[in-house]
Amino acid sequence: MTFAAHWKFSLLFTFLCLISSGCSNTPGDQPDLGTVTGTVTMDEKPLAGVMVVFSPESGRSSMGTTDDAGKYELIYVGDTKGAKIGTHTISITTVQNDNSEEEGGAGAAPFKETVPAKYNTKSTLTEEVKAGENVFDFQLTSK
Template sequence: MKRVYGLPSHILLTLLTVSCCVGCGGGDKVDLGAVSGVVTMDGEPLSNVIVVFSPEDGNPSSGLTDSEGKYSLSYLGKSDGAIIGKHKVSITTADLSMNETELDSGDADLANADLLDTTNISSPPPEDGDVTKRQPRIKVKIMKEPIPSKYNAKSTLTADVQSGENTFDFQLDSN
């Protein structure tokens, strides 16, 4: 093996590899600020809702409110807090099953259909007589979000997370 500066090349290669690995070890660490607060709607605490802080760049943080509407955020489920900087905030119901409504649909939706119930196929056969083109009337469950979309799907909420402790209280309006 050829020697460079008095060291065998395999030792030089090993030292170079080790120094690269040590230099890259902390690359996934981000600066976080602790975030907590209270969520209310029409003056009442909102329990069991999900609060999500989505930064302009990076992974979001989320938290679940307790019975008093209090939350604290976790980053990637491992660390407390959120990435330092500006965030879009969304608040949504954690358990939509309590807010479901039923809609009678003329279109077959097999994802929500009870495939064992064939007794209520009430649509008439198509005009050409081909019964394979029938569209059964089934009940489709629609999940209704009780929190207005301006706080979740079309959120207008923002927060600027700083280093250290941050408190962001959200007073939502049901209108």
């Protein structure tokens, strides 16, 4: 291999290494995460269609929506599952569907929260997310 060919090959290899190091599936500033799953019930019955939000002391929140069985799995961002490791305040709230066009537009009834404020706007729920798998079940009461 001539000096010029060797130099071109080295330059190409260096360029490809630099490009590939910047193309990962997770951001370089993403914190360590733990996976979080669980079940939400209200008065001992599965609570479907509610948003479960874990908010850390600082940084991005994680959220998930319960299915018909009341089960949820938190998403950190995009397709990345989990929540930041550390202490979180939990908020559980009814998912607001945007049916304003179907319900008559601007004259539609205002959104009604079906989960008591003690679990969302006035929440005192907290959990500690650790590395690995975390399962947090929430047994809510309507009173």
